[in-house]
Amino acid sequence: MSKIKFGTDGWRAIIADDFTVENVKRVAYATALWLKQNFEKPSAVVGCDPRFAGPMFADVTTCVLASQGIKVFRAENMFISTPMISLGTVRKQASAGIIITASHNPPAYNGYKIKAFYGGPATPDDIEKVESQIPDTINLELKSVTDYVTDGLVEYINLEDMYVEHAEASFDIPAIRDSGLQWAYDAMYGAGQNVMRRLFPDITFLHADYNPSFDGQAPEPIQRNLQEFEQLIKLSEGEIAAGLVTDGDADRIGLYDGEGNFVDSHHILLLLIHYMYKVKGEKGEVYSTFSCTSKIQKLCDAYGLNNTVTKIGFKYICDLIVNSGKPFMVGGEESGGIAVNGHIPERDGVWIGLMIWEFMAKSGRSLQDLVQEIYDVVGKFAVERYDLHVTEEKKQQIISNCKSGFAAFGNLKVTRTEDLDGYKFFFEDETWVMIRPSGTEPVLRVYAEAPSTAESFKILDIVKADLLK
Incomplete structure (x- = not known):
């Protein structure tokens, strides 16, 4: 049998290749032991989410756990985020949560995520304990499943009702519905639709x-995957005030303003800080990953809030939320994964x-206007990214050069460097470039922040030319 390894957010593999009934049994059995x-x-x-064969794999997982005497609360349908x-x-008050999903991966994949008792990602230590016990x-x-229901080991529950009731208790849903604003939502055929x-x-x-095959496209809410939705909003000629997108398992966000402009996670994080502190009067810790905009620190400084920068990966943010002992307000990463108090x-x-829609509905302001409120405090900015496909040898050479340090890239003089998770080189005007290797493929991720999209891409082009020469 193949060796099964969990990645940064669960085990994912191609359906009928490595993601098989037998392999899911192996992982579920190790989960039961843990x-x-x-x-x-x-x-x-x-x-499970609505990805191909999800219900079958969820039933297999349920039966393996129940066979080991573990009580299973089984979700009633397959549109589960x-x-x-x-x-x-x-x-x-369960010991763990398990969802069969490959999140935003291409449709050929499925996966297995383990959630901890506190309602967030299981710790790397716990995942390692599960992984180490997967039998050959x-x-x-x-x-x-029916037999285990009769035995009292499996109980069907309605997670959809639970989530809707929680949302209705937490947001002013009538204010959003009755605001007079027109909203649009792209489910990407994923679990958020119901x-x-x-x-x-x-x-x-x-x-x-x-x-279940997502029409052949990876359900990842990034701009290049959302051209149909973008055109829908643009063709509405301002009638649609904002568009929301979620990925396959609905834990990542994509956002559009009423003009059909993509609003990235850097801006969403700033909007949330602004809304929660300035409008709702909340206070607490802000957590952002190393690849996020420096404007988060600038806004937190303006509002007297503490921002802690973490390594890249939501698990680091979750660890601080759960274990820091400090009141929490907002935490998120550049890839669209965000949590709030x-x-x-x-x-x-x-x-x-829903947070952003409520902000718009209650303020009576467009998303464009709310973004401008942020710019009034921190200045305009854009963060862009290149993925450089290079040989492993070239990747290692570039990382070695980053460790040694760069005095400049072309005409861009480096004033300081940070290396929390990758290498971030700051220039004289506080613009920056960040270089970080992929842990799984021969790819270098290169990010740049500048006052405009054009300037960010100009930095990326200069740095790319320097790195690849």
Whole structure:
């Protein structure tokens, strides 16, 4: 049997190649061992998103856990988001949550994510304990899910109801519905569609039906994947005030303003800090990853808030939310995963979208105007990225050069360097470039921040030419 390795956010593999019933059994069995070793009366919430074969793999997981005497709370349908599993884990006081999803990966993939009892990503230490116990082969006599229900080991629960009720208790949903603003939502055929349809039945929906292969496209809410949605908003000629997008398991967000401009996570994080502190009067810690805009620090300085910069990966933000002992306000990463106080320590694209829509509805201001309010404090900016596909040898050479340090890239003089997770080189006007190797492929991720998109790409082009010469 193949060796199974968890990545930064679960185990993912190609369906019918490595992601098979037998391999899911192996992982579920190791999960059961870990649960029994760490909890007196272990239990787990189990569900799946609408990706191909999700219900089958969720049933296999359910049966393996139940066969080991673990109580399973099984989600009733297959439009289950990762945040719904995390919320259900907290509400049912379960030992863990398991969702069958490959998140934003291409449709050929499926995956297996483990969530901790506190409703966020399991720690790397716990994942390692599960991984180390995955057997090479497995031979289990399993009964049907129905039999385990009869035995009292499996109980079906409605996570959709739970999530909708939580949202209705946490947001002024009537204010959003009755604001007179027109909203649009692109589900990318993913797990957010049912709850959004229940919360806002009258808005414009796109890709919000059952399509387990996501129409052949990776359900990742980045601008190049959202051209149909972007055109929908532009053709509305200002009638649609804002567009929300979520990925396959609805934990990542994409956002558009009423002019059809993509609003990235850097801007969303700033909008959330502005809304929660300046408008709602909340205070608490801000957590942002190393690849996020420096403007977060500038806004926090202006508002007297503490911003802690973490390594890249939501698990580092979750660890601070759960274990720092400090009141928390906002935490997020550049790739669209953001958490806020008042919810779970988990990325949630739908939840963050509702925060922005509520901000717009209550302020009576357009998303463009709210972004301008941020610029009035911190200045205009744009963060752009290149992925440089290079040989492994070239990648290692460039990283070695980064360690040694650069005095300049072309005519851009380096004034200081940070190396928390990758290498960030600052220039005289506080613009910067960041270079970070991919841990899984021969790719260098190169980010740049400057006052405009054109200037960011100019920096990227200068740095790219220097790195590849």
